[in-house]
Amino acid sequence: MNVKVMHFVIAAVSLLLSVNAFAAAPIKIGALFAVTGPAAFLGEPERNSAKMVIDEINKAGGVKGHKLELVAYDTAGDATKAVQLATKLIKDDKVVAIIGPSTTGETMAVIPVAEKEQIPLISCSAGSKITDPVKKWVFKTAQNDSLAVGKIFEYLQKAKQTNVSILTVSDGFGASGREQLKNQAGKYGITIVSDDTYGPKDTDMTAQLTKIRGSHAQAIICWGTNPGPAVIAKNARQLGIKTPLFMSHGVSSKKFIELAGEAAEGIKLPSGKVVVADILPNSDQQKKSLMAFVKDYQKHYKAEGDHFGGHAWDAVMLIRNAIDNGADTSASIRDQLEKTRGFAGIGGSFNYSAQDHAGLGKDAFVLVEIKNKDWVIVK
Amino acid sequence: MQFDQILQYVLSGLSTGAIYALIGIGFSIIYNATGIINFAQGEFVMLGGLLTLSCLELLKLPLWAAIPCAIAVSTVVGILFERLAIRPLKQPTPINLVIITIGGSILIRGLAMLVWGKDTHAIPPFSGDTPIAIGGATILPQHLWILAITLLIIVINKVYFYHTISGKAMRACSYNRRAAGLVGIDVRRMVLFSFIISSAMGAVAGIIVAPLTMTAYDVGVMLGLKGFCAAIIGGMSSGISTVIGGLILGVLESLGAGLISSGYKDAIAFIILLLILFIRPQGLFGKADSERV
Numbered sequence: 001m002n003v004k005v006m007h008f009v010i011a012a013v014s015l016l017l018s019v020n021a022f023a024a025a026p027i028k029i030g031a032l033f034a035v036t037g038p039a040a041f042l043g044e045p046e047r048n049s050a051k052m053v054i055d056e057i058n059k060a061g062g063v064k065g066h067k068l069e070l071v072a073y074d075t076a077g078d079a080t081k082a083v084q085l086a087t088k089l090i091k092d093d094k095v096v097a098i099i100g101p102s103t104t105g106e107t108m109a110v111i112p113v114a115e116k117e118q119i120p121l122i123s124c125s126a127g128s129k130i131t132d133p134v135k136k137w138v139f140k141t142a143q144n145d146s147l148a149v150g151k152i153f154e155y156l157q158k159a160k161q162t163n164v165s166i167l168t169v170s171d172g173f174g175a176s177g178r179e180q181l182k183n184q185a186g187k188y189g190i191t192i193v194s195d196d197t198y199g200p201k202d203t204d205m206t207a208q209l210t211k212i213r214g215s216h217a218q219a220i221i222c223w224g225t226n227p228g229p230a231v232i233a234k235n236a237r238q239l240g241i242k243t244p245l246f247m248s249h250g251v252s253s254k255k256f257i258e259l260a261g262e263a264a265e266g267i268k269l270p271s272g273k274v275v276v277a278d279i280l281p282n283s284d285q286q287k288k289s290l291m292a293f294v295k296d297y298q299k300h301y302k303a304e305g306d307h308f309g310g311h312a313w314d315a316v317m318l319i320r321n322a323i324d325n326g327a328d329t330s331a332s333i334r335d336q337l338e339k340t341r342g343f344a345g346i347g348g349s350f351n352y353s354a355q356d357h358a359g360l361g362k363d364a365f366v367l368v369e370i371k372n373k374d375w376v377i378v379k
Numbered sequence: 380m381q382f383d384q385i386l387q388y389v390l391s392g393l394s395t396g397a398i399y400a401l402i403g404i405g406f407s408i409i410y411n412a413t414g415i416i417n418f419a420q421g422e423f424v425m426l427g428g429l430l431t432l433s434c435l436e437l438l439k440l441p442l443w444a445a446i447p448c449a450i451a452v453s454t455v456v457g458i459l460f461e462r463l464a465i466r467p468l469k470q471p472t473p474i475n476l477v478i479i480t481i482g483g484s485i486l487i488r489g490l491a492m493l494v495w496g497k498d499t500h501a502i503p504p505f506s507g508d509t510p511i512a513i514g515g516a517t518i519l520p521q522h523l524w525i526l527a528i529t530l531l532i533i534v535i536n537k538v539y540f541y542h543t544i545s546g547k548a549m550r551a552c553s554y555n556r557r558a559a560g561l562v563g564i565d566v567r568r569m570v571l572f573s574f575i576i577s578s579a580m581g582a583v584a585g586i587i588v589a590p591l592t593m594t595a596y597d598v599g600v601m602l603g604l605k606g607f608c609a610a611i612i613g614g615m616s617s618g619i620s621t622v623i624g625g626l627i628l629g630v631l632e633s634l635g636a637g638l639i640s641s642g643y644k645d646a647i648a649f650i651i652l653l654l655i656l657f658i659r660p661q662g663l664f665g666k667a668d669s670e671r672v
Contacts (some may be wrong), residue, residue: 203592207636
């Protein structure tokens, strides 16, 4: 590089820097996502969605003259790393609020940091213990498992199929689902006639299903994330099991239909509204947000937007709205977040209050059935 | 407990066990030729499945052409692995070699994650998926494919090791490498052969299970470990005892999941592994000083 070019570069760089200095200071929002590691299927769409929506907000002129700046770190799904990075975000990057982490384990580890430093944390993970009991600085956008369980039980109660078998995966997601299924069964008059588990890497579940077949259940509820439930669907078809099969919201993606193929037909599951955005009735108040999110995601990343990305989208929008309502410090953002009413996001309609930092009701889920390799809403 | 339930457990167990057996034989062939446990064996299982997927979807090959293609590419990976990671080693002590195979398996898995992503993929079954009823139990046509192909491979193995010169040479290496070298057998070539055979067998196992279990970049870990268990039960023989080891393991797992608790399925496999290593390290069927082929 010759001297002339060097001078030009220095001039250009200093010009850029000075321009920045004159504009209103950007508001920094921190983010912790498990972009790599075992929970990457959560972290990657979350980071993508957060980046996307912040870019859009800035393109539209920012919020109240402030640009937003996202400082996102990868936790690799590691709770220890998440705590270190949360401290870094607060001490070094001086963020006003933190979005994430992606998993319940990481979130529980980061909560003490956020509480101590008094920084609002909007978690993208589903565990109900995150906001139960309510913690002053902690909110979440992902739907509680209990809402999904309620949706299935409500249907079973109406259909008078009250003897059910449950088959859950032996990881955090399955354990939480199993607990909710057992806790809520009584409330809906449902009897659990058999309770089995399978390993997340298991490749054959005919043994468990054979046992279930002998138990005369009227419905089978399986709680897991891909690929296990697809194997179960195939195994059930192989064994000729005609008992209605229910899945969790953990498999509400096209990937499940692709993996299970023919065996997916007729399976019912509670699902967030993202995957069925286009078939929702126009009267649904979330429809506008959902369609915008799905279209944007498709445009930016050439992939279908999913629930996980939606959790981050909701978190960014909640902070944006808080700032729009005049908040600019951590404390005022927290207060404004708590005043959120009827925000129709991706995960559902959020109504936070001093007693409720999860903010969603049962309408966050719809019960869908798989027909002809596509979703149909069960009335 | 009804009879047809038990029958179903046994049938499911046998078909899973056949896969463990195929992978287990891959372990023992390399062990016999080189004295090392190749912990990258599971990765060839993964490669077989994922390469078939690529041949089907990217190259648009029909299934009958995609399978040999995938086996060939996996075998090339096996050859490269032996050439680049095993052969150049200055001090081929068993512990060094084992660590290298573990490193190799992490590398192959990582590359596969970059190439195929983290998603699980499905491969169509070879001949439909209409269940076949046997007594009160049902199996899929794919299960028959698995049992038949496993049987075929065992027969080919037997013929190769006992009725061909290079097979006999490989057995000679396993008895005594130095003596085999002295009578003019190229021991290093035999090592390469062992990697070729076992990577191809691993790939076959990966391909025939993929329609049932689906495949992803990380399926090799668990299948590899179960195959290793089968080989240990069979006393690291590359013959019928490893096959029986695999079948026993599959059936016990399936019965355990059905009759005791599904939560203990993997524990059963590893308890058996530990028991065998403690009580009968020569394998379930081996004599204390048994032949190893």
